[in-house]
Amino acid sequence: MQNEAKVNSTDFIQSLCGEYRKYNQIDPAYYERYQVKRGLRNADGTGVMAGVTQIGNVLGYYLQDGEKLPAPGKLIYRGIDVEDLVDGFVSENRFGFEETAYLLLFGALPTREQLTTFQQILSDNHTLPRMFTEDMIIKAPSPDVMNKLARSVLALYSYDDNPDDMALENQLRQAVQLVARVPVIVAHAFAVKRHYYDNESLYLHRPQPGLSVAENFLYSVRHDNQFTEQEAKLLDLCLVLHAEHGGGNNSAFACRVLSSSGTDIYSAIAAAVGSLKGPRHGGANKKVMEMFSYIKGEVKDWTDDDEVRACLTKLLKKEGGDKSGLIYGMGHAIYTISDPRAVLLKKFARQLAETKGMQEEFRLYEAVERLTPEMMHTVKGESKMVCANVDLFSGLVYQMMGIPQELYTPLFAVARIVGWCAHRIEEVYQPGNRIIRPAYKAVAPSRPFVPLDQR
Structure with missing residues (x-):
């Protein structure tokens, strides 16, 4: 039945946000209690095994006596x-x-x-x-x-x-x-x-x-x-x-x-x-360019490592950029020492930068690549090895090519x-194909139904 008084939908939705927050808070302790692998990741950051494939493989570490050890990155297409x-x-x-x-x-x-x-x-x-x-x-x-x-x-x-x-x-x-x-x-x-x-x-x-x-x-x-x-x-x-x-x-x-x-x-x-x-996936290359636009505005001397460090510190402390606390283009779920895609793109990006007269900008990207692991350790206490991923240099390559x-x-x-x-x-076409259906632990408390007039 339609109300005679006109309802402002924006105000109504805004008021419901409070209701949502009140009834939809999940205690973070549940994830540990029920051994939930958030992001389908194991405790050591490796992925939960969900299937087998002959198409591609990504190598960035090796396991020795149950310990995850860094290794140069490899990307394999059909075994090559x-x-x-x-x-x-x-x-x-x-x-x-x-x-x-x-x-x-x-x-x-x-x-x-x-x-x-x-x-x-x-x-x-x-x-x-x-x-x-x-x-x-x-x-x-x-x-x-x-x-x-x-x-x-x-x-x-x-x-x-x-x-x-x-x-x-x-x-x-x-x-x-x-x-x-x-x-x-x-x-x-x-x-x-x-x-x-x-x-x-x-x-x-x-x-x-x-x-x-x-x-x-x-x-x-x-x-x-x-x-x-x-x-x-x-x-x-x-x-x-x-x-x-x-x-x-x-x-x-x-x-x-x-x-x-x-x-x-x-x-x-x-x-x-x-x-x-x-x-957090393919859109990261665009975020890299937005981040570097911020860095270029903050850092007056692109060759001054201390200035770059100060800017990276602001980014990591959520005081600058998009305030996400992320250094886009750095770090990967699997690669540790190096991302082979970034290594190859960096090589060709350097050549293109020389052709386009953008060597100073390229060196700024190199500075961010070089200094970020140090700053993540200093500012956030991160101990894991962090390398540049493909997004750090792909956006720069596209920019130098004039691609919007x-x-x-x-x-x-x-x-x-x-x-x-x-x-x-x-x-x-894989044998024994089954619909993918992981489990979610239900943690909502049991409640009785309350008649409308008694709510």
Whole structure:
């Protein structure tokens, strides 16, 4: 029944916040009492074993006599060290993302003929369904490209003549189409965002046959379609390094959770996109750039370590930046001594900084990388080893390439769509597949029902 007096919904919701806080406080002691592994992490920080995979592996420590000991980071794609993979195509002056996608999806490196055919299939599937951009992107512009990507991926279900068929052939068809189409969706969503929210002209570019994914992306997001070979090769490297990171990372696990229910691939991938948007996951590279904007404003002399230390202290004490107490781009759940992705990106970032005349800025990033472990120990008493992660240098690389910040996390998704699809298919076809359902301990006290008039 509708009340005669008009209710102010904002005031009502505000008043209910007090009610929520009153009845929804969980005693932190419960987590220890019931041995809850928050974040699905063991007490030593290692992940709870939730499955097995042949797709990717992340190594950052080793166990000796039950003790977790630091080790140089390794990222493995289908049994191949990613550093060897990168050395392979870089030494031959080739683009590597398509080859990496083939490896992750199908399980082995392609022959030259297989790679050529796969590249052609991706090119043939770049085109979005008829009127898709007009109906799904232009008619409902979004200020955030990731939200538009998630909605668009989900909408592809409606344009698929066979969306729910779980046959392997159909799943691989859908996966290849998603790998080909996601970069185009991101480029169009970004163009529409710029037009409707930034008052810029609307440019929608069609992918060009014969260009790599990296080349086509730069061609599509730039008004004049211009890019250099160095830019395209560096973006290609970024895509390779972001393509996969094991089944336990938040977005891949989200994809596997949904896939275990038997839902369609579009629903599973859309969930992964939503996960990646978070600042504790793929959104961290954008947070790195926001943090460095603050650091540059605080530190007058970028070569003065004491000034940098003082700024990092303010960040760690929640007195500066976004007041989260975090140094974005530093630390990782698995890597200890080094993140191999950061090591590779730093190498190429240094070269690009010399080309762009941004050596001073690059050295500031190095200073933060070098001083943060010391300051985390001094300010927070942290004893664990902390290294730079991929986000510290990926944002800088994108900045030097002139890629807007709104595209940093979407570019992550352009690459990670490969890993998500690989994990989705493995989850669906693994033997003895069961729906993922962890337990939660209920701690609410028993209460009687109170009639409405007596409350």
